[in-house]
Amino acid sequence: MSDTSLDAADQGLAPVTIGLAELDPIADVEAKVTKNRSKVGSVRPSALLYTSGIGATVDLPHLSVMPHGLDAWQRYYDRRAGGADVIVEPRLLELVRAYLGGQVAQLRKAPWAPEAPGGFGDETIDLGIPVRVFPQWLRCTGCNLLSPASHQIFEFKNVLRYRPDQATFIHKDCRGWSASAGKIKARKGREQAVVPARYLIACVNGHLDEFPYAAWVHRGRSCPTAKVPQLRMREWKSNLGPDVQIICLSCDAKRGMLEATGPKAADKLPHCRGRHPHLDAFYKCDQPGKLMMLGAANQWFASTIGLLALPREEVATVADLLPVLQSLPPEVLAAATAKDALAGFRGWAGSITQSDLFGNATDDILWEAVQALACADAAPPPAEVSTDPTDILVPEWLVLTDEEKYTKHSGSADFRAVRRNVPQSLKPIVHEVVAVEKLKKVNAFLGFTRIDALDRIDDSKSRVAPLTRDGRPTWVPATEDRGEGFFLQFDEAAVAAWEQTVLGLDVWETYRQTHALNFKRRTSRTADDIDPDSRFPAPRYWALHTLSHLLIREAAMSSGYGSASLTERIYAWRADGERPPAAGLLITTTASDSEGTLGGLVDLSKPDRLGPLVHEAMRRGGRCSSDPVCSHRRPRGKEDFLHGAACHFCLFVSETSCERTNRFLDRRMLLDLMVDPDIATPALLGPILGT
Structure with missing residues (x-):
């Protein structure tokens, strides 16, 4: 199977392309043959990071595809006028390097096809x-004939x-199924x-493989009558759910799929072959294979990192400037001819990158960075960066939380x-309210x-599937979203006093x-040396997280944005060494276009609207509506759910909005609920509730 392509545009949806080894639509385009088009669908840029990214199965209307690893992307950047769009954000690049290595040099937007008048033209279709x-x-x-696409029994159309949504595989001369061969021929x-x-084999090391249907129906042996047997998948409804049977048409062998889901399934399923289909490669793996259904929620979990692009106070260093200079076109870099003639280069480079780094760098530092870029040996080693989420x-x-800082830099583009x-x-x-009229994430x-x-296992890098075959990418996919929000800072003395009371309950x-x-139930054996308490958020996090969900649900009623479009950012931790304590929350909404959003959240930060x-x-x-069951909820015995008085009726929001997938929530910590004394907690908002 050859590469195909899913396109991501800066705004709106993006086209997707697909092809077979013997039927390559991209080669057809190059040869000016339009037997089959290469574009098969569209996804949003954000979906490539969170739901339909590299290694995920993307359900299109008539088929399922998987985005390839980064090794296959360069071909599409080379075909695009202007090459790759690079996102300049040194702080994020430093964090990516801390995870994936110092060889990462760029954050790139996905290759996308600009829309031509009247639709996508032939020159951009691939x-x-x-x-x-x-x-x-x-x-x-x-x-019900079952066959790999590579056998060409089925035709790609x-x-x-x-209408890329009409891309499909067809069985051109299907005669249906019948127990009698004579009826089929007639x-x-x-x-x-x-x-x-629908069936796949997965393992905890991130591998995914086709289900071995031929080996399964023949119980690990070869078909006695055919080198390449023909298979059929039949399905009946039963009290235990769908009853699926695999039948070999060549030797009449049969085997049901219920064996793969029963209590002894682990002994019958094959061991993992270490396959990464997004890289078209196999690796060593000693894990048992697990049956996985196509489209299952636990088939793919994105490992992403995001931050707010904030103005810088300190003078830019050579290390800060290098990734920005690397993103510039050659003709712009050629303008930096001498240290005494950098004024024009500063303005040109700053307008292209929309970065304030050039204004924060002295001529000496900027010239040193230009020279370091020309000589790789002169570049400083990457700085040590903490990847701790806090x-x-x-x-x-x-x-x-510093009015002087955010006021000073409020004229920046982002x-x-x-x-x-x-x-x-x-x-x-509430100690302070800040209206963030413009932000970039x-x-x-x-x-x-x-x-x-990843955060539910052991944070082991070995569990994260690589983006390239050698595991050392020189760039990673990235997105930038612009929007707005409001920030609430809470009184630290009041929060600390309340928290101290809760800790003793x-x-x-x-x-x-x-x-x-x-x-312990969710982590692997390699996580035995991790203290669970180090991953357990403090009471202030539970309370502010709960308030954030309540505000998201309420703001959706009057801000003009749906609740799924609002996201939270919780700043809640106790003092730790040189790290100051924090108690605050930021509610934001962002969009991938360059104009940002409409101001509905900022308007809610006005005093006459925020109070109500x-x-x-x-x-x-x-x-x-589920009280008193909800208000009295707490884990008992062997239960291990990570919330208290919270449920879908009162607190839960979309996973696109919550940073902890609806965990660590409890209305009792925030509000004065009528509950039994043994589960009651003081309410953080008691001072404004009058309790």
């Missing part, structure tokens, strides 16, 4: 994200220029749709913030895991022990 058909085992919907053949076969948030917290007066009714607990894709998300100890149980917003959110949070 631009996009390279993908391949996966799974390659396909099933005819008419006769994608001839409509403006029927007239007709075209039938073909769909992906350390990543600290620079943002220091800017958002950041503008103003201080708002705190509503009188919120002053007992940058996100990078590091890899992915299977079976369980029995119910808090219950949560701590439950988290330890959940952690918070009080209405508190009123709604005080009741749940």
Whole structure:
């Protein structure tokens, strides 16, 4: 199977391209033969990082494809006018290097095809994200014939220029199925749709493989009558769910799929072959294979990192400038001819990169960086950067809580913030309100895991599937989104006093022990030396996280944005060494176009609107349609769910909005709920509730 492509545009949807080794649409385009088009669908740029990225199976209307690794992307960048679009954000690049190595030099936007008048022209039809058909085992919907696409029993059809969603595989001369061979021969053949076969084999090391249908039906042996046997997949409904049977038409062998899901399935399924289909490669692996259904929620978990692009106070260094200079076109770099003639170069480079680094760098530093770029040996080694999630948030917290800092830099292209007066009714607990009128969030894709998300296992780099065959990418996919939001800073003295009370309660100890149980059940053996308490957020996080969800649900009623479009960023940690304590939350909405958003969230930060917003959110949070069950919920015995008084009716939001997948939530910590004394906690918002 050859590469194919899914395109991601800066805004809107993006085209996808696909091809077979014997039927390569991209080669057809180059030869000016339009037997089949290469574009097969569209995805949004953000989907390439969070839902449909490298290694994920992307369900298109009639087939399923998998985006290829980065080794296959360069061909598409080379075909695009202007090459790759590079995102300049030194702080994010440093973090990516800390994860993947110092060889990473760029953050790139996905290759996308600009829309020509009247639609996508032939000159851009093969631009996009390279993908391949996966799974390659396909099933005819008419006769249930089961065969790999490479056997060419099924035909690929994608001839409509403006309807890539109609790309499909077909069984051209299907005669249906019948127990009698004579009846099949008597029927007239007709075209039938073909769909992906649903079973796969996965392992915890991120590998994914086709289900071995031929070996399964013959119980590990070869077919006695045919070198390449023909298979059929039949399905019946039963009390135990779908009953699927694999039948060999060559030797009449049969075997049901229920054996692959039963209690002894581990002994019957093959061991993992170490296959990474997105790289078209195999690696050593000693893990047992696990049955996986196509489209299962635990088939793919993105490993991403994102941060806010904030203004810089300090003078830029050579290390800061190098990644920015690397992103410039050669003709711009050629303008830096001498240290005494950098004024024109500064303006030209700054307008292209939209970076304030050139204004923060002296002539000596800028010239040294230009020379270092020309001589790789002169480049300084990458600095040591902490990848601790809290350390990543600290620079943002220091800017958002310092009026002098965010006011000083509010004229930059990507950041503008103003201080708002705190509503009188919120002053007992809210210390400061900041309207972030303009912000930019940058996100990078590091890899992915299977079976369980990275933060739910052991954070082991060996569990993250590589993006390139050698595991050392020189660039990674990234996105930048612009938008708005509002920031609330809470009074540290009040939060610390409340938190100290909660830490001594029995119910808090219950949560701590439950988290330890959940952690041990979900982590691998290599995580035995990790202290679960080091991953357990403090009470202030639970309370502010709960308030954030209430505000998201309430803001969706009046901001003009749906709740799934709003995201949270929680700054909640206790003092640790030189790290100052934090208690705040940022609610934002962003869009991938260059204009950002419409100002609905910023308007909610005005005193006359913020006060009613918070009080209405508190009123709604005080009741749940599943109370008293919800209000009294806490883990018991062997239960290991990581929330208290929280459920879909009162607190849970879309996973696109919550940074912890609806974990660490409890209305009791925030509001004064009527509950039994043994699970009651003081309410953080008690001072504004009058309790």
